[in-house]
Each structure stands twice: as structure tokens, then as C-alpha cells.
Amino acid sequence: MADTVFEHSEYRRRHEELIQQLPPNSLVIIPNNVPKTRSNDTKYPFRANSYLMYLSGWEESNSILTITKISNQTTITLFVKPRNTESEIWEGRIVGIEGAKNGWPIDKAVPISDFESVLSDSFKQISNLFLLKDINMKIDSIVNDLWDGDISDPCVYLDKMRTIKSPAEIELMQSSSSIACEAHILAMSISKPRIGEWEIQASMENHFTRNRSVNSYNPIVGGGDNATILHYSSNSNHIEDNELVLVDAGCEISGYASDITRTWPVNGKFTEPQREIYELVLEAQISAIKACQPGSSWESMHRAASEVISKGLIDLGVLKCSLEEALGKNLDGEFRKFFMHGTGHMLGLDVHDVGGGRQGGNPGPTLSPGMIVTVEPGLYFASWREDIEIPEKYSGIGVRIEDDVLITESGPLVLTDGCPKTIDEIESIVGSAL
Numbered sequence: 484m485a486d487t488v489f490e491h492s493e494y495r496r497r498h499e500e501l502i503q504q505l506p507p508n509s510l511v512i513i514p515n516n517v518p519k520t521r522s523n524d525t526k527y528p529f530r531a532n533s534y535l536m537y538l539s540g541w542e543e544s545n546s547i548l549t550i551t552k553i554s555n556q557t558t559i560t561l562f563v564k565p566r567n568t569e570s571e572i573w574e575g576r577i578v579g580i581e582g583a584k585n586g587w588p589i590d591k592a593v594p595i596s597d598f599e600s601v602l603s604d605s606f607k608q609i610s611n612l613f614l615l616k617d618i619n620m621k622i623d624s625i626v627n628d629l630w631d632g633d634i635s636d637p638c639v640y641l642d643k644m645r646t647i648k649s650p651a652e653i654e655l656m657q658s659s660s661s662i663a664c665e666a667h668i669l670a671m672s673i674s675k676p677r678i679g680e681w682e683i684q685a686s687m688e689n690h691f692t693r694n695r696s697v698n699s700y701n702p703i704v705g706g707g708d709n710a711t712i713l714h715y716s717s718n719s720n721h722i723e724d725n726e727l728v729l730v731d732a733g734c735e736i737s738g739y740a741s742d743i744t745r746t747w748p749v750n751g752k753f754t755e756p757q758r759e760i761y762e763l764v765l766e767a768q769i770s771a772i773k774a775c776q777p778g779s780s781w782e783s784m785h786r787a788a789s790e791v792i793s794k795g796l797i798d799l800g801v802l803k804c805s806l807e808e809a810l811g812k813n814l815d816g817e818f819r820k821f822f823m824h825g826t827g828h829m830l831g832l833d834v835h836d837v838g839g840g841r842q843g844g845n846p847g848p849t850l851s852p853g854m855i856v857t858v859e860p861g862l863y864f865a866s867w868r869e870d871i872e873i874p875e876k877y878s879g880i881g882v883r884i885e886d887d888v889l890i891t892e893s894g895p896l897v898l899t900d901g902c903p904k905t906i907d908e909i910e911s912i913v914g915s916a917l
């Protein structure tokens with residue numbers, strides 16, 4: 484028997500929930516990701532498709548899950564690689580047809596080579612087709628060749644389902660949160676002037692690997708001005724005495740992500756200007772977390788953070804305008820010069836998880852029990868910016884503080900509260916392992 488991440492009954496409940504929403508005579512196709520070449524004949528580490536993992540726990544490459552609902556008869560089929568000794572000698576053991584059928588929450592396992600013929604048979608019986616597009620181009624073109632009708636997006640149903648985490652999912656996300664908290668504390672404890680950004684990255688990845696987890700995204704370790712680059716990733720500079728370092732790093736357990744940012748002075752002591760900015764971001768973050776109440780609009784946490792930031796920037800003399808101008812009509816005022824990203828996003832199988840809520844167009848989902856979101860306001864004063872005025876004393880300061888928050892009936896529950904964020908706590912931990 485295989486070890487699926489969740490009990491089979493949990494996957495079966497997910498199938499049931501999806502099937503109930505599908506129109507009669509439907510077929511849903513979920514292809515797995517395609518392994519990507521890194522260089523010549525070596526590949527990037529393979530990561531299975533999140534929807535496929537969500538619906539079956541299956542991870543092996545070269546596979547496709549289909550769900551058919553034909554006159555109230557439903558069938559979950561997994562198309563997989565058959566066993567092959569020669570290939571297994573080189574690439575590792577293959578689960579195969581029998582293994583898949585016996586160990587995974589599916590009804591049928593079929594060789595992947597039969598996909599096209601099985602598909603053309605099913606097409607005679609269905610009237611609604613749902614395909615997870617742009618994952619495997621070969622599958623997209625097979626489907627396009629065989630099917631003349633409309634192709635719908637299964638994410639319409641699946642994203643809503645993935646947004647609300649089950650108790651078992653929450654448990655996993657609590658473990659990946661806890662491991663990431665420990666990694667941040669370790670990184671703080673080894674920090675000292677002139678440490679390399681890569682050394683901090685290495686200490687975190689070491690902790691992730693030792694706990695059988697992997698990065699949930701490329702860690703950001705930015706010292707000084709590098710902290711003001713939102714997606715800085717080279718992690719290739721020394722961090723000088725008196726500089727802050729911003730570390731945005733999280734891990735993944737059985738596919739489920741954590742996502743934490745902490746910012747600390749590399750020498751263990753905040754300077755006065757660093758302290759002023761840090762305290763403002765922390766106050767904004769705490770206020771945004773308090774706004775994570777069930778029934779609140781998605782915007783409410785961003786509004787809470789933006790209000791604190793706007794007022795604070797005026798008090799510090801960074802913004803010389805009214806609070807109204809600082810905030811702007813649609814939270815698009817002067818404060819955006821220094822806080823240019825959203826306050827949070829959904830978190831789950833994807834680090835920027837499905838279910839909406841990111842910046843742009845739509846109003847975003849209403850916060851509901853079982854959702855897990857990040858809360859991560861920041862302030863950035865890049866010394867190299869010439870398009871805006873950067874106050875001299877804050878020049879080269881970038882601060883972001885990010886926690887992972889479960890919405891519960893009784894309010895926000897911070898899954899990453901094991902990671903210290905007050906100035907006193909941080910100053911006592913930085914350098915303590917040296």
C-alpha cells in the first residue's frame with residue numbers, strides 16, 4: 484500500500500464535492516506537470532501539479548487524472564507509466580498500473596499510452612469538457628484535435644474548494660510553518676556583520692532539508708539596499724555592519740507551503756531610524772492580522788495596514804500631505820511609493836495559492852474559516868531611487884514582516900507565531916549562536 488498524504492476518504496470527499504458541482508455528462512482532465520531540463524540531460528527537481536496532488540496525492544511524472552460523470556456514474560481514472568525495469572534502473576522505481584490501483588484513491592489505473600484512445604471513446608459520451616490547460620502542451624493539443632466543443636476551466640470549482648483547508652491540511656501547514664519559524668530563528672542566531680547572504684540562505688535550507696522539507700520558493704536574503712528589491716534572489720552579497728537583512732523564506736511539507744518574512748539588524752542592534760521604520764511596519768502588521776476576521780472583506784487587512792503605514796509616514800515626516808492624500812481614494816495614495824505590494828495572499832499547495840485575493844481587478848474573496856492567508860506589509864527606502872525623494876536617514880532600509888494566518892470562527896490564528904518579531908526578542912536572538 485502506498486502512503487498517500489491524506490486518508491483516501493479525504494480525497495474521496497474532494498471528488499464528491501467536485502462531482503456534485505459538475506454538470507451531467509462531464510469529463511475533467513488534470514495533467515501532471517512536465518519535467519523541465521536544467522542543462523543537457525539533467526533536470527530541475529520535479530514538483531507535481533498542485534491540483535493533481537489535491538485530488539489524488541499522486542506525484543509521479545507522465546501521468547493524468549480524469550474524472551468522468553456520465554449519467555450519474557462517476558469514475559476516477561489515473562493514467563500512469565507502466566513498470567519498466569530498464570527505466571527503473573536509471574530513474575528509480577515506478578509505481579505502475581497495479582500499484583496505482585491498489586494504493587491511490589482512484590477507481591481505475593490505465594497505461595498513459597492508452598490516454599488518446601480512452602479519451603476519444605469518452606468524448607462520445609460527454610457534453611462538457613473541463614481541462615486544466617497550459618500544464619502539458621501535448622495533452623492540450625491531443626484534446627484540441629479530438630474535441631470540437633467548448634473547453635471549460637475546472638479551476639472554477641477546484642479553486643474555491645482548495646481555498647478552505649481541512650483539519651488535516653491545517654495540521655500539515657502548521658508543521659511547515661513551525662519548521663520555517665525554527666529556520667528563521669537559526670538564521671537570526673548566526674547573523675553577524677559581513678555574513679554572506681548565501682550563508683543565511685544555506686542555514687535555512689539546511690534546516691528545511693533536515694526536516695524533510697524543501698523551499699516553497701527561492702529564499703530572499705537581502706542585506707541593506709537589497710532588502711528593498713521585492714523579488715531579490717541572487718543572495719550573493721555580504722551584509723555590512725549596521726545593515727538590516729530581510730529574509731523571506733518558507734518551506735513545503737507534502738506540498739503545503741509556509742511563507743515567512745523577518746527583518747533584523749545583522750549586528751543585533753537596531754539603529755534609531757531602523758527602529759522607527761521597523762516599529763511602524765510591525766504596528767501595521769499587527770493591525771492587519773487583527774482585521775483577519777471571518778466575514779471581513781479581502782481588502783480589510785490591506786486597508787488596516789495601509790492606514791497605519793500612511794499615518795506613520797506622516798508622523799515620521801516622510802510624507803508631507805494629509806492623511807487623505809497619503810491613503811488615496813482606493814488605497815492608491817502617496818504611501819504606495821514606499822509600500823508597493825499587497826498585504827497578503829492565499830497560502831496552500833501553492834505559495835501564492837489559488838482562490839483570488841491578489842492585487843488587481845476583482846474585490847477578492849470574503850475571509851472565511853479555514854482560509855490561510857499571509858499578512859506581510861513592508862516599507863522600502865531604496866537609496867538608488869531617483870524617481871522619488873528618499874529621506875536620507877531612512878536610505879537603504881527595507882523592512883517586511885510576514886506571518887501565516889488561519890481564519891477561524893473566533894478570529895485570526897497565527898500559525899507562525901513561533902517566530903519572534905518584537906525588537907527586544909530579535910535583538911536578544913541575533914548573534915546568540917556565535
Ligand SMILES: [Mn+2]
Pocket residue numbers: 742828857859885
Ligand atoms: Mn508571501
